[in-house]
Amino acid sequence: MSSKAELVIVGTVLTVDSRYPTAEAVAVRDGRISAVGTAAELAAEIGPDTRVVDIGDGCVMPGLVEAHGHPLMEAVVLSDRMVDIRPVTIRDAETVVQAVHDEVARRGGDGAFLSGWDALLQKGLPQPTLQWLDAAAPSSPLVILHNSGHLAFFNSAAARLHGLDRHTADPKGAAYGRDEDGELDGTARETAAVFPLVAAAMNAGSYPAMLAEECSRLNRAGLTTCSEMAYDPTFGPLVDALKSTGALTVRLRTYEMSNPQMTAHSAPGAGDDLVRSTGIKIWVDGSPWIGNIDLTFPYLDTDATASIGVAAGSCGHANYTREQLTDIVGAYFPLGWPMACHVMGDNGIDTILDVYENVLARHGRQDHRLRLEHVGAIRQDQIERAVSLGVTCSMFVDQIHYWGDVLIDGLFGPEHGSRWMPAGSAVAAGMRISLHNDPPVTPEEPLRNIAVAVTRTTPSGRVSGPEERLTVDQAIRAQTIDAAWQLFSDHEIGSIEIGKYADFVVLSADPRTVPPEDIADLDVLATYLAGVQVYDASA
Numbered sequence: 001m002s003s004k005a006e007l008v009i010v011g012t013v014l015t016v017d018s019r020y021p022t023a024e025a026v027a028v029r030d031g032r033i034s035a036v037g038t039a040a041e042l043a044a045e046i047g048p049d050t051r052v053v054d055i056g057d058g059c060v061m062p063g064l065v066e067a068h069g070h071p072l073m074e075a076v077v078l079s080d081r082m083v084d085i086r087p088v089t090i091r092d093a094e095t096v097v098q099a100v101h102d103e104v105a106r107r108g109g110d111g112a113f114l115s116g117w118d119a120l121l122q123k124g125l126p127q128p129t130l131q132w133l134d135a136a137a138p139s140s141p142l143v144i145l146h147n148s149g150h151l152a153f154f155n156s157a158a159a160r161l162h163g164l165d166r167h168t169a170d171p172k173g174a175a176y177g178r179d180e181d182g183e184l185d186g187t188a189r190e191t192a193a194v195f196p197l198v199a200a201a202m203n204a205g206s207y208p209a210m211l212a213e214e215c216s217r218l219n220r221a222g223l224t225t226c227s228e229m230a231y232d233p234t235f236g237p238l239v240d241a242l243k244s245t246g247a248l249t250v251r252l253r254t255y256e257m258s259n260p261q262m263t264a265h266s267a268p269g270a271g272d273d274l275v276r277s278t279g280i281k282i283w284v285d286g287s288p289w290i291g292n293i294d295l296t297f298p299y300l301d302t303d304a305t306a307s308i309g310v311a312a313g314s315c316g317h318a319n320y321t322r323e324q325l326t327d328i329v330g331a332y333f334p335l336g337w338p339m340a341c342h343v344m345g346d347n348g349i350d351t352i353l354d355v356y357e358n359v360l361a362r363h364g365r366q367d368h369r370l371r372l373e374h375v376g377a378i379r380q381d382q383i384e385r386a387v388s389l390g391v392t393c394s395m396f397v398d399q400i401h402y403w404g405d406v407l408i409d410g411l412f413g414p415e416h417g418s419r420w421m422p423a424g425s426a427v428a429a430g431m432r433i434s435l436h437n438d439p440p441v442t443p444e445e446p447l448r449n450i451a452v453a454v455t456r457t458t459p460s461g462r463v464s465g466p467e468e469r470l471t472v473d474q475a476i477r478a479q480t481i482d483a484a485w486q487l488f489s490d491h492e493i494g495s496i497e498i499g500k501y502a503d504f505v506v507l508s509a510d511p512r513t514v515p516p517e518d519i520a521d522l523d524v525l526a527t528y529l530a531g532v533q534v535y536d537a538s539a
Contacts, residue, residue: 004047005029007502007531010039011055012510015496016062016480026060028502031530036496058525059510061476062495063224063503064446065483067394067434068340068373070149071226071250072235073195074440075214076202077115077145086116086147087402088443093124100144104137111141111158113201115440118147119307120289120406128153130186143197148287149441152194154186162196172260173283173319190286190319191230191257207238208247215242215249219535221444222505222524225251225484225493229281229340229373229438232257233265239275248274249534251503253487255281255340262331268338269488273501278487279338279371282328284348285318288376288411289403294318294348295377297416304410318348325355334363338488340371340394349375349382357389369486374438376420377412383422383429392486394434395421395478397453398442404458417464423453423478424468434483435475447511448520450475455516472512472519502531 005027013023015036027035027045035045046052078084083103085096096117103112119125126132133142133155141158145151159165166183170176171192177185188194202210218226231254242248252275256264266277286292291299291310294317299305301312310316320328329339341352349372356370372378372386374396386393399407400421408417426433435449453475456464463469470478484494493503508523527535 005034005042005045005050007051007053008042008046009053009055009060009504009506010042012059013496014059014061014476014510014512016477017495017497023496026496026502026504028531031502031532033496033498033500033502036498055506055525057509059507060496060504061507061511062480063493063505063527063529064222064479065434065487065494066218066223066226066436066439066444066446067483067486068229068396068436069226069439069444070228070230071214071218071252071439072211072228072232072239073198073230075207075210076198077440078217079201079206079210079213081201081206082113082115082145084116085114086440087118087121089116091122093122096122096125100136100142104140104142107140109140111143111161111200112137113143113145113198115145115198116147117144117153118289120304120403120410121147123307125307128186130156130184133186141200143200145194145198146290147441148289150190150194150287150292151290152188152197154188154197156186158197159184159186161200173324189290189292190283195230195232204238208242211238211242212247215247216535218250218444219527219529220524221446222507222527223250223444223446224503224505224527224529225253225487225489227278227487228252228254230257231255231281236265243275249529251489251493251529252276253278253489255279258282258328258332262328264332264335264337268336273492276489279340280332282320282325282339282341284320284325284341284343284352285316285345288344288407292316292319293377294343294345294351296345296347297412299411300413302410304406315347316345318345318351322351322355325352326358329355329359333359333368338369338371340373342373344374344376346377346379346382349378353382353385353389353391356391360389369488371486377416378422380422380425383426383431387429387431392432393426394436394483394486395423395426396438397421397423397435398437398445398449400456400458400464401448401452402442402459404456404464405460405462408458408464419465419468422465422468423470427470427474432482432485433478434486435478436483445520446479447507447522447524450479450511451516451518451520453478454519457517472516476511502528504528
């Protein structure tokens with residue numbers, strides 16, 4: 001084995017290591033970081049076979065970490081089997097409707113699948129009633145996934161294909177909408193009802209190519225690690241097959257969905273450094289964009305709330321009761337499982353904190369890293385309570401970039417809407433947080449997360465809750481080492497330190513030196529996984 005490095009990158013090295021924040025070079029041997037220091041110091045690492053990369057005015061930093069993603073489902077949703085109608089792709093309502101009709105005509109009896117319907121941002125969309133869906137596709141299946149991922153619309157042909165009718169029972173924590181006569185109305189809410197409809201767009205033969213493209217998409221954004229926050233064990237063999245070919249170019253940290261049997265198909269920490277079983281995913285409530293988050297305060301009575309079917313005075317609701325959550329957490333946590341709980345509304349946050357506190361009192365363990373996901377409406381007292389319990393939050397700050405004005409003007413008013421995703425308060429209270437995109441809800445744009453966390457600028461240009469802004473260094477940590485920590489991976493990734501994996505992203509400039517609002521527009525020039533270049537912008 002050679003004593004020289006296989007790779008040396010020379011230039012600005014942003015380490016995210018407080019002991020040595022900036023270096024001039026980093027060396028790689030056997031997939032791990034072997035040296036960090038000045039260019040002169042690392043000259044000794046260079047041999048005749050060493051690849052030396054001078055990044056010039058660029059900046060190399062740890063590979064970015066998506067702490068709350070859905071890559072296995074996004075591989076399907078953003079494949080050519082589904083039409084991307086998300087607001088980031090199409091803003092005009094008429095164009096969305098035309099895309100529905102075009103896909104129905106193109107697919108015929110094979111069924112049409114589209115993803116990204118959002119009445120809040122695509123103003124003027126029709127109400128997707130069963131009658132409208134059946135008129136759009138009278139004889140072939142049609143499924144439209146809401147941009148939140150928490151709601152799907154399906155026509156009568158799709159209902160027949162899946163054996164759904166008025167006698168179909170609602171899955172636990174999910175529901176099929178029904179009219180006043182008890183007949184299905186063409187809506188499915190939450191994972192257990194939505195996922196089977198969307199999964200029909202996938203087949204095992206085409207999935208490896210879909211997943212390979214998903215890896216490329218993540219790498220292009222500078223991501224080298226991504227959680228899978230709604231892991232279905234049936235994906236396991238497909239992931240293993242791609243891994244065996246070497247085409248899996250992103251580390252996966254899976255959170256298996258809780259199931260009615262309250263069992264898991266794996267064990268905590270099972271797997272390896274590339275694919276590892278990390279935790280169990282649970283839910284309290286749903287999405288603010290469809291009106292089903294559990295709040296102590298009401299939604300506003302506006303055109304925006306009317307467009308998503310929220311009744312005046314509604315405080316939303318939970319999808320799981322306190323008793324159900326107590327049973328679920330009580331079944332998994334004592335077995336050593338970390339838990340990650342989707343919760344948006346402040347009333348729901350009280351509920352899950354009660355459940356966490358109860359299970360910790362009975363089965364407490366050190367370093368549990370119990371998580372709360374999204375936490376848009378979390379209050380200051382809840383942040384402080386979470387910190388006291390050792391509970392950590394992953395925040396969806398990118399919602400401010402897309403829905404920041406709607407949150408204030410259309411849904412919740414300035415008091416609650418401007419404090420949405422209070423990252424500054426969380427970090428000030430001593431919490432290690434992560435930032436995420438929840439893709440495909442918003443694209444993989446970790447650099448924009450950093451920019452938004454620092455500026456909190458809405459689409460109209462207003463600064464939403466300036467007191468909740470992070471510093472650039474804090475935001476970078478939340479997208480690297482602190483995100484890795486939440487995934488029980490900070491010992492191996494998340495910073496540029498000797499012994500850790502050589503997972504890097506090379507940017508066009510140092511994000512600490514450009515105006516914060518420009519961080520989102522930095523170019524990803526290259527991405528490395530264990531020292532192997534998996535993305536090259538010049539190729």
